[in-house]
Amino acid sequence: MRPIIPRDLEPDEHLAARLRMDFDYLSDTERRILHEVCAAEGINEPQLQGHISHPRLPTFLHGMTQLGYLRREGDDYAVGNAFFAGWLRESADWKQKSEISDEATLDMMEGGKRMIKRSAALMRDRKAAGQPPYVLVLGAGATLSSGCRAMRDVVQEVVGHYDLKAFYDILDNLSETERYARLQQFFQEPYPSPGYRHLAELAKIGYFDVIFSTNFDFLLENAFTEVGLKAEDVEVLVNGRESEDYILKALERPTPRIKLLKLHGDLKARNMAFTPKEIFEFGQKVENVLAKYLNGDVVIIGHEMRDDDINRCIRDGGAIWYVHPEEPAVESFIWRAIQVRPSTVISGAPAQFDNFCEMLYKELTGDLSS
Structure with a gap:
């Protein structure tokens, strides 16, 4: 070398x-x-x-x-x-x-760290009490530090400027193979960022079991491999590749403990849901089982919660930990959801994917060397 x-x-x-x-x-x-x-x-x-x-x-x-x-x-x-x-x-x-401002930064540092310490304490309590872990939801914001392209960049590259309607029109008129050939370059990531490795370690030691992702890439799967998890330790499910009945049964099976359900498809499966029509709703069986999980206690990282199919599954229920660098916009769906459910919002620099995952990992493991 x-x-x-x-x-x-x-x-x-x-x-x-x-x-x-x-x-x-x-x-x-x-x-x-x-x-x-x-x-x-x-x-x-x-x-x-x-x-x-x-x-x-x-x-x-x-x-x-x-x-x-x-x-x-x-x-x-x-x-x-x-x-x-x-x-x-x-x-x-x-x-x-x-x-x-300096004042806002100091408040954010101290407030963000306090909230991450609190979330870690709650996770430890659940584990000690033998209760199921939080359900984890991952969005595109989790992929940026690994080199994946932001949606705005993808649209500009495909259309020539930022025009979502034109982007959707182009995709609707491509075959599955044509769409794969056009889009795969944007999701061929080089390696998982440190945040993914910290998440994978936390799943390995029992702090996450069920993970829902709207990303097409293999960052989390690669991170699982990096931390020593084998194929038999994790079941990867792809909505649209597996049948609804299979997904329901797999989520309910006790083994393997860790399940990753890719809600909007997978690059390798050449199944990628992008357009409003494609992310408007899930099949009824998948929607029902997602509602069961998403109306429990959830941690949402890097997701703006603007997808109709997922939002249909979120109703009154358990706690929401919403982790995103930007505060939810007033009257957005996630803003309304956190008004009616017990919720904590972590924003600013502590909510950037790698930062949050590293701090949570250190709090839960006591490992200060990473």
Whole structure:
């Protein structure tokens, strides 16, 4: 294997867009910290205090380290990873004023961490009491840090500009093979991000059993393999590939314990539901069984809950933990759902997929090394 060269660490346009988004979530003080760390290529807290006189500097440093923006090298701080460091050096607009205040960031750091600690405590309590784990729902927001394309990017690439109606019209007029050939390039991810590996570890040790995903990729399946789970440990079900009766029976079987149901299809199965007609409703049997699970206690990560077929299954019921960088828009479906069910919303940087999964993993396992 050849040595890594600087070009290997240059982010492509999709990763660069994600890094830009991460940078946009930072307050002015956080950006100043990163600027000093970048310039020094390693700097300790007393040295930083000589450049940044903020009374809560230790809190910022701790929070940024927890969220992966920084990492410790002995007593020094460095940028969290080489890709982000390279992007900061080449592309960061250090003069741009942040729209995120320091006060909001500190509140978010402390509030987000408190809520993640609380969710971990509840998960431990359920496990100790022999109760079923939370049902996990994964959306497209979970895939971005692994290099998958955002929906807006896919539409722009296929249509030439952002026009959802034109995109749906194109898909409706393609055969199954034509659609696969046109779209597969957007979902051929290189490897699971750390968040997926943390989720897979948590499933392995019993904190998640039933997982519903609207993603076509194989990130979670690959992460299961990486953490040592074998084919007989996990059953992967694809809506539209398996019959409704088979899905119902598989979800009720005690083994294997871990079940992943891909609600909108699978790249390998060449079954990908995209258009409003395709995600309007599930078959009646699948809808009934989903309603049973989704009206219990659920953790929703990286999903905006705008799919009619899933939303039909969510009624009054158990607790919702909604994890998404953006707060739910007022009067959106998920906003209305959390008004009538016991709910907790985790937003901002702690709700970014990799950050949330890492912090939850550390809380549940006590492993501070990952």
